[in-house]
Amino acid sequence: MERQEIIDGLVEILRTVRTIDPQKLNNVTEETDFIADLNTPSTELINIAAKAEQKFDVEFDDDDIDDMGSKVKDIVDLVIKVKARA
Amino acid sequence: MENQGRKVAVVGMGGAFPTCADLNDFSEKLFSNKSLIRVWDEAVSFDKQVRSKVSGYITDAEMNLETIYSTIVANYPEVYVDLLNRIPTSNLATADMGSIWAMLATKEAIKMAGWSEKEVQSEGTGVIIGSGGCGHAILRPAWHHVFQLGGKSRSPGAHTVDRGMVYREAANVSCLIKNRGVVETIVSACATGLGNIGHAYRLIKFGAQDRVITGGVETTSIESLFGFDSMAVLSRGFAPEESSRPFDVNRNGFVCSFGAGLVCLEEYEMAKNRGAKILGVIDNYFNNSDGDGDMFYPSFGGQRRLWKGLLGDSGIRPDVVKVHGTSTPAGDPIELFSVVDVLGDSGYHISAPKSQFGHMLGAAGAVEFITAILMLQKQMVLPCLNANDLNAELENIQKSPDWNGPVEPMNSYRHLLPQQSFQKEVNTVACLNYGFGGTNSAMLVSKDVS
Numbered sequence: 011m012e013r014q015e016i017i018d019g020l021v022e023i024l025r026t027v028r029t030i031d032p033q034k035l036n037n038v039t040e041e042t043d044f045i046a047d048l049n050t051p052s053t054e055l056i057n058i059a060a061k062a063e064q065k066f067d068v069e070f071d072d073d074d075i076d077d078m079g080s081k082v083k084d085i086v087d088l089v090i091k092v093k094a095r096a
Numbered sequence: 097m098e099n100q101g102r103k104v105a106v107v108g109m110g111g112a113f114p115t116c117a118d119l120n121d122f123s124e125k126l127f128s129n130k131s132l133i134r135v136w137d138e139a140v141s142f143d144k145q146v147r148s149k150v151s152g153y154i155t156d157a158e159m160n161l162e163t164i165y166s167t168i169v170a171n172y173p174e175v176y177v178d179l180l181n182r183i184p185t186s187n188l189a190t191a192d193m194g195s196i197w198a199m200l201a202t203k204e205a206i207k208m209a210g211w212s213e214k215e216v217q218s219e220g221t222g223v224i225i226g227s228g229g230c231g232h233a234i235l236r237p238a239w240h241h242v243f244q245l246g247g248k249s250r251s252p253g254a255h256t257v258d259r260g261m262v263y264r265e266a267a268n269v270s271c272l273i274k275n276r277g278v279v280e281t282i283v284s285a286c287a288t289g290l291g292n293i294g295h296a297y298r299l300i301k302f303g304a305q306d307r308v309i310t311g312g313v314e315t316t317s318i319e320s321l322f323g324f325d326s327m328a329v330l331s332r333g334f335a336p337e338e339s340s341r342p343f344d345v346n347r348n349g350f351v352c353s354f355g356a357g358l359v360c361l362e363e364y365e366m367a368k369n370r371g372a373k374i375l376g377v378i379d380n381y382f383n384n385s386d387g388d389g390d391m392f393y394p395s396f397g398g399q400r401r402l403w404k405g406l407l408g409d410s411g412i413r414p415d416v417v418k419v420h421g422t423s424t425p426a427g428d429p430i431e432l433f434s435v436v437d438v439l440g441d442s443g444y445h446i447s448a449p450k451s452q453f454g455h456m457l458g459a460a461g462a463v464e465f466i467t468a469i470l471m472l473q474k475q476m477v478l479p480c481l482n483a484n485d486l487n488a489e490l491e492n493i494q495k496s497p498d499w500n501g502p503v504e505p506m507n508s509y510r511h512l513l514p515q516q517s518f519q520k521e522v523n524t525v526a527c528l529n530y531g532f533g534g535t536n537s538a539m540l541v542s543k544d545v546s
Contacts (some may be wrong), residue, residue, distance in 0.1 A: 028164075028175055028185045051189070057174075057253035064168050085499075 011093060013040070016066065016086045023061045036059050040083035055080075068092040101301040105367040106376040107539065108211075108360030110204030110464050111311075112159060112197040114152035114353060114453055119204065119251040123470050125452075126478055127517045131337035133351050138318050146322060148330035150339045151317045152454040161196060169252045172237040180259065187272050191232040192259040194315030195268035197356040202269045209360035210372055215534055218431025220306035222278035223270045224296040225358065226457025227290045229313060231260035232319035234304065265313045277305050283458070284418070285531025287383070288312050289357060294381035294537060296361050306366055311358035311462035320457060321352040325454050329424055339484035340455075341423035341447040343428045343513055350422040353454030357463035358542050365410030368546075376469050377439040379524065379540035382406040386534030394427050396493070398536050399434035399528075406526065406538040407438070414444055414540065415528035416477050418468045421448030422455055429491045431528065433501045436509055445520070446512045447471065451481035461529035461537060470496075472543050480513045 021038050024030050024084050027050065035079050044050040044058070059075055062068075066089045070078075074092065114132040125132065126331060136151040144361040155256025156163055160179045166172040176188055178198055183191075183199050191199065206216060213360075215221065238256045241247040258264060263281035270279040296310035314320070324330050331339040331349040340351040360442060363494040382405035386398035417428060417435050421428060435446065449467045456463050467478055486507035493499060502508075524542040 026167075026174075026326050028162075028177070029189050052188070053254040054189075054256075057255075060168055060248070060253060086511045 011091065013086050014062070014088050017082060018086060019065050020082060022060055023065060024048070025056065028060070029054060038082060040081070040086060042082045043080050044082070045080045062088065062089065064092070068096070102303060103364035104144055104297050104300045104378045105362050105364045105372070105374045106260060106359050106545070107367050107372045107374065108207070109360045109375065110208065110211030110358050111463060112154055112201060112356040114154050114355060115441035117267050123474070126449065126467060126470070127474060127476055129479055129481065130452065131340070131481060133336045133339055133353070135336050138499040139321060141278070147328065148321065148332045148349070148352065149163070150331065150336045150350060150351055151321060152355065152456070154281050154354055156193070159197065159200070162194070163345045166252060166397040169237055169241040169247065172241070172252050173233055174253065179396055183272070189262050190255060190258040190271065191268045192315060193314040194356065195259070195265045197315065197328060198225055198269050198313045198358065199272045201311070201356050201358040202273060204457050205309060205358050205360045206273070209362065211360065215307065217274045217276060219470070221275040222296065222299055222308040223273070223275055223307040224278065224280055224292045224308055224310040224311060225266040225300070226263070226271055226281040226283050226292045226458060227265055227314050228283070228285055228288050229314060229317055229320050230252055230262065231264060231267050232317040233315070234259045235245055236319060239463030254537065263490045264292065269404040273309070282293060284535045284537065285533060286455065286457055286460055287529040287537040288458035288461065290455070290464065290465060290527060290529040290539060291383065292539040293361070293462060293465055294383060294539060297378050297381045298481060300361055300363050307330040307362040308362055309358055309362065311356070313356040313457040314354050314457040314459040316354040324352050331423060338482050340423050340451050341431060341484070342419070342423045342451050342480055343486055345487045347423045347425065347428065350450065353456045355453070355456045355459045355463050357459055357466045359462070359465065374544035376472050376541045377544050379542050380406055381408065381539045383535065383537040385536065388441040388534065390534060391532055394430045394530060395534060396430050396434055398534060399430065400437060400540050402536040403434065403438040406540060412524055412540055413439070413523045415444050415465045415520070415522045416447050416471055417450065418447050418464055418523045418525050418527045419426060420529050423450060423479065429493065429506055432506060433507060437439060441509055441512065445477045445514055446510070447481060447505035448483070449478055451479065451483070461527070465527055465539065465541070468527050468541055471522050471525055472484035472541070476517050477514055477522065479515055479517050481515065483513045483515060484511050519526050
């Protein structure tokens with residue numbers, strides 16, 4: 011799975027999170043920070059992780075979630091890592 | 097128990113009412129003797145799994161709300177959308193449907209009260225709101241996914257607690273209005289609505305708060321109907337508008353309904369000094385318990401003590417008694433006899449709003465308190481619909497050797513129960529509500545006479 015494909019999928023997920031301003035999702039890059047740049051409420055991160063599991067057909071470990079950073083590239087790395095692990 | 101303290105005024109009202117666009121529509125329909133009870137398609141869809149299929153329910157569309165369901169957890173409301181943009185998205189994210197009703201009702205009530213943003217956001221402003229049930233619509237699909245389908249706890253996302261906890265409506269309202277005073281919930285089954293208003297009244301009366309947004313909420317929930325349906329205490333066999341028939345000899349249960357009622361209470365002198373319109377003045381609130389160890393059955397002795405505590409030696413005599421009047425075979429006679437026992441058989445009327453919209457459970461006492469304020473405003477008495485025939489025979493309880501209440505059959509008091517609304521001088525209304533566990537609540541509210 012290409013990194014850009016994962017980013018595009020993530021943006022689709024983020025557009026379902028109504029507390030994120032959709033305007034801010036037009037220029038998402040790997041460096042975009044969910045909290046600092048998108049003002050995502052911290053309570054939504056677990057929701058995003060659960061939706062990412064479904065969308066990319068992966069299952070994160072609890073430690074993966076605890077150690078996950080707040081940037082887009084952190085989830086991209088995690089998805090690739092978990093896919094490789096499988 | 098006599099308590100001296102500050103006076104408490106009612107200065108605002110708001111709510112969510114079955115089949116009604118707003119409070120004015122609600123008032124118009126009630127005083128036009130209409131019923132807000134319908135056949136509930138969701139109950140009908142369960143066919144023989146459920147006995148009672150009528151309700152005073154409210155749909156998402158009727159509140160201009162829309163449910164967005166989870167793509168991970170089947171039937172799980174991931175978030176609600178306010179189609180009229182009345183509530184900010186960040187507040188919607190933490191709210192179940194009832195909490196949204198509460199936030200909408202809060203905005204309406206505060207607007208009517210005329211409270212400034214500075215007043216609302218002060219330490220003197222509290223939020224006291226409760227509901228009878230938990231967040232069924234949130235919790236059932238979320239935990240079904242975990243228990244039955246082997247899903248992870250994170251699958252529904254992180255909002256099962258804030259949208260399912262007991263005091264979710266109070267919490268959501270407080271986060272919306274950003275008050276800095278007390279935020280609490282009082283829960284006492286079907287006395288919850290009046291119990292919250294009573295607690296709020298005491299907070300102001302005893303000087304802990306200057307103003308409180310308070311009341312009760314019961315969000316539309318098929319699970320709530322199922323629970324009471326399993327007890328065989330819900331009405332069945334009548335047309336929807338005839339299903340709730342308090343005091344009628346053919347009544348066979350209550351109608352499980354839903355709604356929200358919130359009021360703004362304010363210390364009387366403060367309200368007067370800022371020129372607020374005083375909708376009513378609370379004379380007293382009293383609550384107690386039966387003390388007979390019975391979870392369900394009402395107590396004549398408990399209600400007799402309730403009245404004694406409510407009236408004390410105030411000399412107040414209500415023009416209207418807004419009864420709990422559920423339409424159950426057991427509850428209605430005891431309530432009627434306890435009213436007659438203290439007030440006699442003339443000089444007042446009995447109003448039973450549940451005859452028009454059913455039993456709103458945790459919201460009942462609050463929505464019915466609003467009907468009491470409406471009666472003060474309109475100078476009209478709301479009816480007891482469908483009380484067509486009252487029992488001409490003695491009730492079983494009256495045949496007990498221990499009975500020391502009224503000795504006439506229920507139909508001797510026919511004249512106290514109007515079947516249509518009518519005009520009369522209404523200066524004071526007594527409000528009564530009871531709940532499982534033997535809890536009893538009563539409030540007196542009067543027109544402002546100064």
